[in-house]
Structures are given as C-alpha cells and as structure tokens.
Amino acid sequence: MLDPVQNPQLNADGELHHLLSLDALPRGIIERILSTADSFISVGSREVKSVPLLRGRSVFNLFFENSTRTRTTFEIAAKRLSADVFNLNIASSSAAKGESLLDTINNLTAMQADLFVVRHSQGGAPHLIAGHVSPHVHVINAGDGRHSHPTRHYKRDFSALSVAVVGDILHSRVARSDLHALRALGVPDVRAVGPLTLLPDGLDSLGVRVFTSLEKGLAGVDVVIMLRLQNERMNGALLPSASEYFRKYGLTPEALRAAKPDCIVMHPGPMNRGVEIDSRVADGAHSVILPQVTFGIAVRMAVLSIAASSARFR
Amino acid sequence: MLDPVQNPQLNADGELHHLLSLDALPRGIIERILSTADSFISVGSREVKSVPLLRGRSVFNLFFENSTRTRTTFEIAAKRLSADVFNLNIASSSAAKGESLLDTINNLTAMQADLFVVRHSQGGAPHLIAGHVSPHVHVINAGDGRHSHPTRHYKRDFSALSVAVVGDILHSRVARSDLHALRALGVPDVRAVGPLTLLPDGLDSLGVRVFTSLEKGLAGVDVVIMLRLQNERMNGALLPSASEYFRKYGLTPEALRAAKPDCIVMHPGPMNRGVEIDSRVADGAHSVILPQVTFGIAVRMAVLSIAASSARFR
Amino acid sequence: MLDPVQNPQLNADGELHHLLSLDALPRGIIERILSTADSFISVGSREVKSVPLLRGRSVFNLFFENSTRTRTTFEIAAKRLSADVFNLNIASSSAAKGESLLDTINNLTAMQADLFVVRHSQGGAPHLIAGHVSPHVHVINAGDGRHSHPTRHYKRDFSALSVAVVGDILHSRVARSDLHALRALGVPDVRAVGPLTLLPDGLDSLGVRVFTSLEKGLAGVDVVIMLRLQNERMNGALLPSASEYFRKYGLTPEALRAAKPDCIVMHPGPMNRGVEIDSRVADGAHSVILPQVTFGIAVRMAVLSIAASSARFR
Numbered sequence: 001m002l003d004p005v006q007n008p009q010l011n012a013d014g015e016l017h018h019l020l021s022l023d024a025l026p027r028g029i030i031e032r033i034l035s036t037a038d039s040f041i042s043v044g045s046r047e048v049k050s051v052p053l054l055r056g057r058s059v060f061n062l063f064f065e066n067s068t069r070t071r072t073t074f075e076i077a078a079k080r081l082s083a084d085v086f087n088l089n090i091a092s093s094s095a096a097k098g099e100s101l102l103d104t105i106n107n108l109t110a111m112q113a114d115l116f117v118v119r120h121s122q123g124g125a126p127h128l129i130a131g132h133v134s135p136h137v138h139v140i141n142a143g144d145g146r147h148s149h150p151t152r153h154y155k156r157d158f159s160a161l162s163v164a165v166v167g168d169i170l171h172s173r174v175a176r177s178d179l180h181a182l183r184a185l186g187v188p189d190v191r192a193v194g195p196l197t198l199l200p201d202g203l204d205s206l207g208v209r210v211f212t213s214l215e216k217g218l219a220g221v222d223v224v225i226m227l228r229l230q231n232e233r234m235n236g237a238l239l240p241s242a243s244e245y246f247r248k249y250g251l252t253p254e255a256l257r258a259a260k261p262d263c264i265v266m267h268p269g270p271m272n273r274g275v276e277i278d279s280r281v282a283d284g285a286h287s288v289i290l291p292q293v294t295f296g297i298a299v300r301m302a303v304l305s306i307a308a309s310s311a312r313f314r
Numbered sequence: 315m316l317d318p319v320q321n322p323q324l325n326a327d328g329e330l331h332h333l334l335s336l337d338a339l340p341r342g343i344i345e346r347i348l349s350t351a352d353s354f355i356s357v358g359s360r361e362v363k364s365v366p367l368l369r370g371r372s373v374f375n376l377f378f379e380n381s382t383r384t385r386t387t388f389e390i391a392a393k394r395l396s397a398d399v400f401n402l403n404i405a406s407s408s409a410a411k412g413e414s415l416l417d418t419i420n421n422l423t424a425m426q427a428d429l430f431v432v433r434h435s436q437g438g439a440p441h442l443i444a445g446h447v448s449p450h451v452h453v454i455n456a457g458d459g460r461h462s463h464p465t466r467h468y469k470r471d472f473s474a475l476s477v478a479v480v481g482d483i484l485h486s487r488v489a490r491s492d493l494h495a496l497r498a499l500g501v502p503d504v505r506a507v508g509p510l511t512l513l514p515d516g517l518d519s520l521g522v523r524v525f526t527s528l529e530k531g532l533a534g535v536d537v538v539i540m541l542r543l544q545n546e547r548m549n550g551a552l553l554p555s556a557s558e559y560f561r562k563y564g565l566t567p568e569a570l571r572a573a574k575p576d577c578i579v580m581h582p583g584p585m586n587r588g589v590e591i592d593s594r595v596a597d598g599a600h601s602v603i604l605p606q607v608t609f610g611i612a613v614r615m616a617v618l619s620i621a622a623s624s625a626r627f628r
Numbered sequence: 629m630l631d632p633v634q635n636p637q638l639n640a641d642g643e644l645h646h647l648l649s650l651d652a653l654p655r656g657i658i659e660r661i662l663s664t665a666d667s668f669i670s671v672g673s674r675e676v677k678s679v680p681l682l683r684g685r686s687v688f689n690l691f692f693e694n695s696t697r698t699r700t701t702f703e704i705a706a707k708r709l710s711a712d713v714f715n716l717n718i719a720s721s722s723a724a725k726g727e728s729l730l731d732t733i734n735n736l737t738a739m740q741a742d743l744f745v746v747r748h749s750q751g752g753a754p755h756l757i758a759g760h761v762s763p764h765v766h767v768i769n770a771g772d773g774r775h776s777h778p779t780r781h782y783k784r785d786f787s788a789l790s791v792a793v794v795g796d797i798l799h800s801r802v803a804r805s806d807l808h809a810l811r812a813l814g815v816p817d818v819r820a821v822g823p824l825t826l827l828p829d830g831l832d833s834l835g836v837r838v839f840t841s842l843e844k845g846l847a848g849v850d851v852v853i854m855l856r857l858q859n860e861r862m863n864g865a866l867l868p869s870a871s872e873y874f875r876k877y878g879l880t881p882e883a884l885r886a887a888k889p890d891c892i893v894m895h896p897g898p899m900n901r902g903v904e905i906d907s908r909v910a911d912g913a914h915s916v917i918l919p920q921v922t923f924g925i926a927v928r929m930a931v932l933s934i935a936a937s938s939a940r941f942r
Binding site: 369370371372398400402403414417418420421423424425426 | 697700
Binding site: 044045046047048049050068069072073075076079080269270271273290291292293294297 | 683684685686712714716717728731732734735737738739740
C-alpha cells in the first residue's frame with residue numbers, strides 16, 4: 001500500500017513506485033536510479049539493444065503537450081526494455097470530446113496499463129494521476145531530472161563539487177529539479193546564475209547560492225548546466241533581447257575560462273546557438289551535451305524498470 | 315471461398331472471415347466470440363500480457379475518421395496477440411492525393427496485410443473493402459458491438475433478461491448493433507428508450523419495445539445501456555438543450571430506482587457527465603463502465619484471432 | 629572507415645554503407661540488392677512475416693515531408709526484419725524550435741540509432757546527414773529507386789531490353805534514379821518520353837534517348853514506367869490541362885499497342901487515373917503496378933539489411 005502521508009512516490013517498503021519529481025526523493029532512491037542507469041548504458045551500444053525486463057508490459061506515453069523528443073526518448077527506453085508502447089496525444093483525443101482527465105485515466109487503466117509516462121504543461125497533473133490510479137499502476141513524470149546522471153558519470157565524487165545552473169531557472173521545472181537532486185546527492189556548492197527576472201524566490205532555503213554575474217557564478221566550478229532560453233521570454237518585460245542576453249549570459253569560450261580547466265558543460269536541448277550558448281562551447285572539448293542524451297535513455301530505462309519492479313513484491 | 319450470397323462475413327465452412335456488423339451474425343458465432351473473449355480477459359491481468367497467436371502477422375489500423383480511443387484499443391488487442399500493427403490515418407494520406415479508396419486498399423494489400431481494422435464515417439465502407447480484398451485478408455469493422463460481452467459476464471442467463479438501451483439510437487450504429495446482438499443471443503425483453511426524435515423506425519420488426527418515458531423504460535430491467543449524446547445534436551431541431559435532456563433522460567440514482575436492485579449500467583464512453591448520466595451513477599455500485607473497457611480489449615482480441623484463424627484451414 | 633573521395637555510399641571494402649542514390653552505385657551493389665530482395669519476397673507471403681536479421685536494432689524514420697505511404701513501407705520492411713522502429717515527423721518537432729538539422733541528427737544518434745531512413749524535400753539532405761553521422765550509423769534515402777526490381781523479376785535478361793519512362797521526369801528524382809539504374813544494369817535501350825517542358829537536360833549523356841511522341845517512344849518497348857503527374861504542375865506554364873495531357877501522354881490500351889505484346893507497365897503510385905494512365909491499363913493484363921508494391925517492401929528489407937550488415941565487420 002502507498003502511504004500518501006509519507007511520500008506519494010514510495011510504497012510502504014520505501015521503494016520507488018511513481019516518479020513524480022526528484023524534489024522529494026530520498027538520496028538512496030536517486031542513487032539507485034543512477035547506478036541502475038549505469039548498467040543500462042552498455043545495452044544501447046550493443047547490437048541487440050534490448051533486455052526482457054518489461055516484456056509484455058503496457059507503457060502508455062500520455063502527452064498533453066507536444067514534445068517529440070521527450071516522447072521518443074521514453075519510447076526508446078520502454079522498447080529497449082521490451083515493453084509494448086502506446087503513444088497517445090491526449091490533446092487531440094478525448095480532451096477534445098470534453099472528457100475529464102480522470103475519466104481518460106480510468107479508461108486507459110481499464111485497458112490494463114502498467115505504466116503511464118505523463119507530460120503535461122501543469123506540473124501537478126502527474127501527481128493528480130498518481131493519486132488516482134490503481135495500486136499496481138505506475139506514473140512517471142516525463143518532464144523531470146536529466147542532469148544528475150552525467151554529473152555523476154564524469155565527476156564521481158560529489159563531496160567537493162561546484163555546480164552552476166545558468167539561465168531561466170524561473171520557468172524551468174528541470175532546473176529546479178536539478179538543484180534539488182544535486183543538493184540531495186551531497187554536492188556542497190550549488191549555484192543559480194542569471195538575471196534576477198529569471199530567478200525564482202526561495203533558492204536560499206534549498207542551500208543554493210545566487211549569482212547575477214556569469215563570471216562570478218562560473219568561478220571555479222566543475223560543472224556548468226546551461227538552460228534553454230524560451231523565445232517567448234524575449235518578447236516580454238523579462239528580457240531586453242537575445243543579443244543582449246548572449247552578451248551577458250551566453251556561454252562563450254571566454255566566459256568558460258572562469259570555470260575549472262576540466263569542467264564539463266551540459267544543456268537539456270534543443271540548443272539556441274548564439275543565444276544561451278556559443279557553438280564553440282556546444283561543440284567543444286568541455287561539452288558533454290550529446291553523452292547526456294545517451295545517458296538520458298539509460299536513466300529512463302532505470303526509472304521505468306525500477307518503478308515497474310516495485311509492484312512485483314507487493 | 316466466400317459466398318457473398320449467403321453472408322459476406324462467413325467463409326464456406328460458416329466460419330467468421332470478416333467482422334462487418336453484428337447485425338448479420340449467427341448466434342453461434344457471437345457466442346464463440348464471447349467465450350473466446352472470456353479466455354483473453356486473464357491475459358490482460360498477467361504480468362506478460364501477450365500470447366503468440368498472431369505473431370508475424372500484419373494488422374493495418376485504417377482510420378478514415380479520427381478516433382484515438384478505438385484505434386488504441388485495437389492496437390492493444392493486436393499487440394497482445396503479438397501482431398505487427400501499422401496505424402494509418404488515411405484522411406491525411408493518400409486520400410489527400412486524390413487516390414481512390416480501392417486503390418489505397420489494393421496498395422496496402424500488396425504490402426501483404428493480413429487484417430484491416432477499418433473505421434469510416436460511412437457504414438458501408440468496411441463492406442465495400444471486404445468485397446474487394448484478396449481471399450486471405452480479413453476486414454474488421456472498428457465501429458461495432460461493445461455491450462454483449464459485459465452483459466453475458468454479469469448476467470449469464472440471457473433467457474429471462476430485460477435490457478434497456480437509452481438515448482440517441484438514431485445516430486448510433488453501436489446501439490443498433492447492440493439491439494440486434496441482444497435479440498440474437500436470446501434476450502426476450504429488449505427496449506429502446508429516448509425521445510421520438512432520436513429513435514429510428516423499424517425497431518418493432520427487430521422485436522424491440524419502444525419507450526419515450528425513462529421511468530417506464532427502466533422498470534424492472536437487469537441491464538441499462540446508456541448512449542453518448544453527441545453535442546452536435548443539441549444545436550439542431552432534434553433536442554431542446556442539454557439540461558432539458560438530462561432532466562428527462564439523464565440517468566440519476568433516482569431514475570435508476572425503477573430498475574432491478576442488482577441491475578448493471580453500461581456506457582460506451584466518453585461520458586458526458588451531467589448530460590446523459592449523473593456522476594453518482596457513473597461512479598456508483600451499479601456501474602460496469604470501466605470493466606466494459608477491459609472486456610472490450612478481450613473481445614477485440616477474440617475477433618482478430620478468430621477471423622485470422624479462419625484463413626489457416628481454407 | 630568511409631572514403632568520401634571514392635563514394636560516400638560505400639565503405640573501404642566497397643560494401644554498401646549508406647543508400648543515398650542509385651545514381652552512383654556500382655552495378656554489383658545494385659544486383660546484390662535485387663537478389664537479396666528476391667529472397668525476402670517469400671517472407672511477406674508467409675504466415676509469420678518476420679526474420680530476426682535486425683532484432684534489437686533501432687531504425688529511425690525521419691520524415692521532413694509528409695509521405696504516409698513511403699513511411700509505412702519502410703516501417704513494414706524494418707519490422708519484418710525485427711527492428712525497433714521510431715517514426716519522427718521532424719517538421720512538427722525540433723525544427724519548429726529552431727534547432728538545426730545537424731543538431732537534430734546528433735541528438736538522435738546519441739539515442740543510439742543504427743539506421744536513419746530520411747525523406748526530405750531537398751535531395752541533398754540525406755547526403756549531408758550521411759557525411760555527418762558516426763561511422764556505425766547508416767543513412768537510407770527513402771525517396772529512391774523503385775523500378776529496377778520488378779523489371780528484373782519480369783524480364784530477367786537485361787541485355788536486349790527496351791524501357792520507356794513516361795511523364796514528368798524533370799520533377800521526379802525517382803525517374804532520374806531509375807534511368808541511371810537501368811543503364812547501370814546494362815539495359816541497352818532506355819527512353820525518356822514526355823513534353824519537352826517536363827524533360828530535364830543532360831539525358832543524352834546518360835545514354836537515354838528522348839521522345840516527345842508517346843507512340844514513337846513506346847514503339848517496341850518491353851517495359852513502360854509511368855510517372856505520376858503532380859497536380860500543381862498543371863496550373864503553371866508547363867502544361868495546358870489534365871485532359872490535354874491525357875490526350876497526348878495518357879497511357880491508354882490504344883497507346884500501349886505500340887509496345888511489345890508482352891510488355892509490362894509500372895507506376896510508382898498513387899495513380900491519377902484518367903490523367904497519366906487509363907484505368908483499363910492500370911487494372912489490365914500488362915500492369916504490374918501492385919506487384920511493384922510487394923517487391924518494394926522486399927527491396928527495402930534488402931537495403932536495410934545489407935547496409936546494416938556492412939557495419940558488423942568493420
């Protein structure tokens with residue numbers, strides 16, 4: 001039985017049952033996801049890229065907002081685990097007929113779903129769904145947690161690490177989830193860097209240091225996590241212009257000199273080259289932006305298989 | 315060889331070859347579908363939800379009108395039978411290039427299709443296709459026959475049953491197909507309930523009793539099958555308004571008191587809560603609306619596998 | 629290692645690594661594709677239509693322009709080889725977010741793709757992608773080469789063959805690719821037939837004879853390859869009207885009398901009946917238009933499996 005008072009993501013044995021947000025996960029669970037992901041990295045480079053862990057299970061990709069890339073990575077992860085995958089673009093479907101979200105979920109559950117991967121513009125939707133489904137069904141929030149695994153891969157010891165997250169943290173769930181996960185995994189120096197208009201309140205209480213100067217924010221860091229600047233932010237009052245942003249916060253080779261010589265650079269993609277990142281950095285020696293994608297598949301395989309296995313023994 | 319003079323759905327041995335409409339199926343075939351479906355219900359609740367009956371076969375989902383839910387249930391059914399499934403949204407495809415329906419079918423047949431699942435706004439399209447395909451290809455009308463199986467599951471003995479179908483029977487192929495199947499399976503008391511503007515002619519000749527009063531129509535019934543009220547009906551001359559409809563034909567707990575105490579309530583979905591059905595009934599003790607969805611997958615697995623097997627021995 | 633100076637489609641051992649265009653392929657490779665395709669034809673007519681050659685491999689169908697039919701044939705070919713297939717409609721995806729083509733390809737490669745099937749309105753796109761991907765990844769141009777295989781199936785000896793390609797050769801990559809492949813395979817008499825406004829320059833240098841008269845162009849030929857007339861051509865200065873085109877270049881039974889009595893007729897589909905082809909020919913005894921579709925799947929299986937196997941031993 002799930003105990004929602006404790007943590008809606010864990011079952012009574014403290015195992016991962018849903019993945020709704022890294023924000024509330026204990027360190028042990030995050031570390032189990034990362035080490036399981038390690039074991040899946042080799043699967044993708046084999047000729048036969050599949051393992052039978054989810055054979056015959058039904059994974060429903062529920063996309064309430066369009067995101068071909070995220071959908072594809074989960075579809076790949078699920079198929080490499082040998083699951084049957086069903087893609088549903090919900091916006092064009094039942095919602096158009098006026099059916100409520102919970103009726104839609106009830107219907108899909110009655111089709112004997114095992115896992116729902118949910119991408120919704122409202123952060124609370126996956127929580128709502130998880131609170132509603134049958135005990136044997138698992139809900140995975142598709143929008144969360146992409147940087148911890150590459151960080152650990154390249155910088156094994158977290159206990160002396162400096163990490164800077166740069167850009168539009170205010171509008172990025174991924175960024176806030178990263179900040180939490182890095183702190184939870186024991187990173188002592190986590191920094192948020194950007195213009196004040198794009199930084200949320202309450203970063204202090206997470207133990208995150210705030211910088212509005214890129215140079216100061218990057219000083220001596222081991223890891224730089226760049227965020228994508230949504231174009232729609234640039235037309236509003238929040239930002240003057242793309243070129244002005246690039247001049248102050250764009251990651252150029254010159255700006256990167258403030259960081260450690262062996263620092264790594266990440267970006268969740270898709271990149272706006274020339275806006276938040278210079279091509280010489282994106283394609284340069286410090287960039288681990290493409291390995292991130294590879295690791296992302298492995299992390300998703302880990303999350304799906306760990307969540308699915310929690311039901312077996314309940 | 316098929317004998318179109320007899321029944322275009324059956325082969326010379328009287329076996330199911332296409333499923334175009336329940337209306338013309340002999341009782342023995344309907345009963346075989348239902349009992350085969352019984353055997354598939356357990357597949358969906360197993361951890362490995364697949365059986366190898368259609369392994370290596372090609373099932374083409376041909377959707378000439380959009381219906382994510384119906385497409386998904388057939389995709390699930392076919393994949394749980396281990397078939398390869400190809401989804402084609404025909405409206406956005408060849409039809410746009412001016413190709414005729416039969417040229418499209420010929421092309422897909424030449425790709426060595428085994429089964430076509432067809433959803434088309436014109437009821438005759440699946441028949442047209444079935445009359446045209448090669449002898450080894452099977453055509454399944456995706457729009458048909460969803461209520462017989464749950465009825466039999468909950469009320470095993472049909473010989474003393476009262477069933478009411480409530481709502482827009484005029485515009486519902488599913489409803490007319492249900493009325494036929496229930497009569498064919500030996501249900502002695504089948505009723506159509508609704509405003510006269512939504513009831514078709516000729517119900518008498520099917521042995522169906524017509525009621526315009528919900529209370530009288532539900533009196534003493536064992537099974538209530540609610541129909542979805544299409545919103546577009548409400549703007550025309552056929553109906554005054556949604557609230558007026560709900561007042562007269564909406565299934566509330568109070569209205570349901572006229573039925574037997576152990577009656578069951580079905581609905582093909584998606585529901586218009588507060589229009590044709592009250593949430594207290596939809597989510598109440600009499601409702602078998604969600605089990606219907608589960609049974610629907612099993613029925614589709616049964617239809618696909620029975621039709622596909624008819625070719626093997628010809 | 630690939631040697632781009634030699635031929636970007638071949639690896640150092642002269643094996644097929646990418647299929648970008650038949651235009652530049654040596655005869656031996658084309659013949660290997662055709663004979664491998666022969667061996668796959670029987671797979672499609674078996675009950676279990678799959679072979680395990682690409683089991684666990686990831687094939688990405690990248691469609692930058694919509695083409696349901698082409699996408700479906702590659703999806704079928706890849707699934708019959710037991711590959712995992714991922715369909716990406718790129719126009720609606722990352723491109724909309726301003727990401728460059730090469731960033732998209734880099735991302736998908738990082739998801740550990742094995743093969744990209746590419747359909748792009750610009751002929752050079754597959755070449756660009758092939759020049760950019762990792763050495764173990766294969767690129768297949770989805771828009772190429774559909775008539776050689778049926779030709780060889782029906783007319784085994786190419787050394788005394790006459791083949792006419794009729795219609796809009798100017799706007800058809802397929803047609804130009806056909807002309808090359810037929811010449812490369814040793815067909816001595818290859819003809820291009822159509823109005824001068826729809827014939828490209830340089831056909832002479834390919835060894836192709838040009839005819840503006842349908843009757844003269846078809847005189848004594850063994851094979852007629854009709855091309856689809858794009859509707860948009862008819863509104864411009866290139867052509868007077870559809871009926872005028874049909875009168876001069878439409879393939880009627882009467883026009884076909886000029887060809888050999890055992891000639892075969894092909895068409896890439898979808899057909900414009902009554903524009904470039906008469907229904908009596910399309911559905912007549914000389915037509916091999918539907919077998920072409922069947923062979924097309926086998927050719928695609930051959931191309932995918934041959935390209936994929938070239939990596940194994942490198």
